[in-house]
Amino acid sequence: MKPAILVARAIFPEVLSRLHQHFEVESNQDDVIFTPAELAQRLAGKAGILATGSARIDAALLQQVPELKMVANMAVGYDNIDLPACSAHGVMASNTPDVLNETTADFGWALMMATARRITESEHWLRAGKWNKWRYDYFLGPDLHGSTLGIIGMGRIGQAIARRSTGFNMRVIYHNRSRITPELEAQANNASYVSKEELLREADHVMLVLPYSPASRHTIAAAELAIMKPTATLTNLARGGIVDDVALIAALREKRIAAAGLDVFESEPKFHPDFLTLDNVVLTPHIASASEKTRLAMANCAADNLIAGLSGQVPPNLLKL
Ligand code: GLV
Ligand code: GLV
Numbered sequence: 001m002k003p004a005i006l007v008a009r010a011i012f013p014e015v016l017s018r019l020h021q022h023f024e025v026e027s028n029q030d031d032v033i034f035t036p037a038e039l040a041q042r043l044a045g046k047a048g049i050l051a052t053g054s055a056r057i058d059a060a061l062l063q064q065v066p067e068l069k070m071v072a073n074m075a076v077g078y079d080n081i082d083l084p085a086c087s088a089h090g091v092m093a094s095n096t097p098d099v100l101n102e103t104t105a106d107f108g109w110a111l112m113m114a115t116a117r118r119i120t121e122s123e124h125w126l127r128a129g130k131w132n133k134w135r136y137d138y139f140l141g142p143d144l145h146g147s148t149l150g151i152i153g154m155g156r157i158g159q160a161i162a163r164r165s166t167g168f169n170m171r172v173i174y175h176n177r178s179r180i181t182p183e184l185e186a187q188a189n190n191a192s193y194v195s196k197e198e199l200l201r202e203a204d205h206v207m208l209v210l211p212y213s214p215a216s217r218h219t220i221a222a223a224e225l226a227i228m229k230p231t232a233t234l235t236n237l238a239r240g241g242i243v244d245d246v247a248l249i250a251a252l253r254e255k256r257i258a259a260a261g262l263d264v265f266e267s268e269p270k271f272h273p274d275f276l277t278l279d280n281v282v283l284t285p286h287i288a289s290a291s292e293k294t295r296l297a298m299a300n301c302a303a304d305n306l307i308a309g310l311s312g313q314v315p316p317n318l319l320k321l
Helices: 013-022 036-043 059-064 083-088 101-116 119-127 156-168 182-187 196-202 222-227 245-253 273-277 292-309
Strands: 004-007 024-026 048-051 070-073 092-094 148-152 171-175 205-208 233-236 259-262 281-283
Touching: 004 013, 013 024, 013 292, 036 059, 048 292, 059 083, 070 292, 083 092, 092 292, 101 119, 101 156, 101 205, 101 233, 101 259, 101 281, 101 292, 119 281, 148 156, 148 196, 156 171, 156 182, 171 196, 196 222, 222 245, 245 259, 245 273, 273 281
Parallel strands: 004 024, 004 048, 048 070, 070 092, 148 171, 148 205, 205 233, 233 259, 259 281
Antiparallel strands: none
């Protein structure tokens, strides 16, 4: 008998077909967001789940589903999964690293450039019929080229963002839990390792690409915003919660930094309504990895992990405690 799995959210039909070859599949192509109680109910008797960030896999859930053996997350981030609880219950977990590095780095640049050069703000103004003349000082913003890019979180996505900066003649500084190797620094446009404080003081554009954890919560809060340049931009590609949204809203309102670009929010899809009252913020709905090719690759990667894990092999992207 094939093992039973739950595909917790809607997914590419071709990936669902692949999964049907290996498993008894309960799918959710209507894309209902399950409550924790519904998730537990759907998972009863299942050996695996293909999950996204909307499924919280914690001790309370795992206690209710003793047959579960494997959680394959379709995301590189896995802050929705309590790894120690999985380990305690003998449940394997995997993520989808690497396949999204370049696409996410592309988007980081798109968001940073839109933020600095006020692309969405000026388009809204144009669409609202306000464009009746050209003026020397309409929509001035900071330059990207020749500026200093500060990357917090120098993993594979951070390095891919840094590599792209060579064409813009930028200086790259970074902060990370630990220094990356000199070889990787050289490939990342000769990035130099600095303290978080030095990065915030010196960067013209700050980019957040670090994983969320209780330790990285509010990496950027009032004290950090206070030492950034008033002309600086802040781009968050990583997770909501890494930025203190209330402190950011105050800083943007008082123009203590120039602008922010945010792809992620603390309680997404809900976000602080005051963001909508600000012109100097670009808001996108968690789409940094959303190219057709990459999202399909992420889905297939999650499927590969589930197929391996539930057939007695080591999943290629098994997460370790
Ligand atoms: C998306 O945010 C991911 O973690 O892949
Ligand atoms: C990026 O999305 C991460 O969670 O590392």
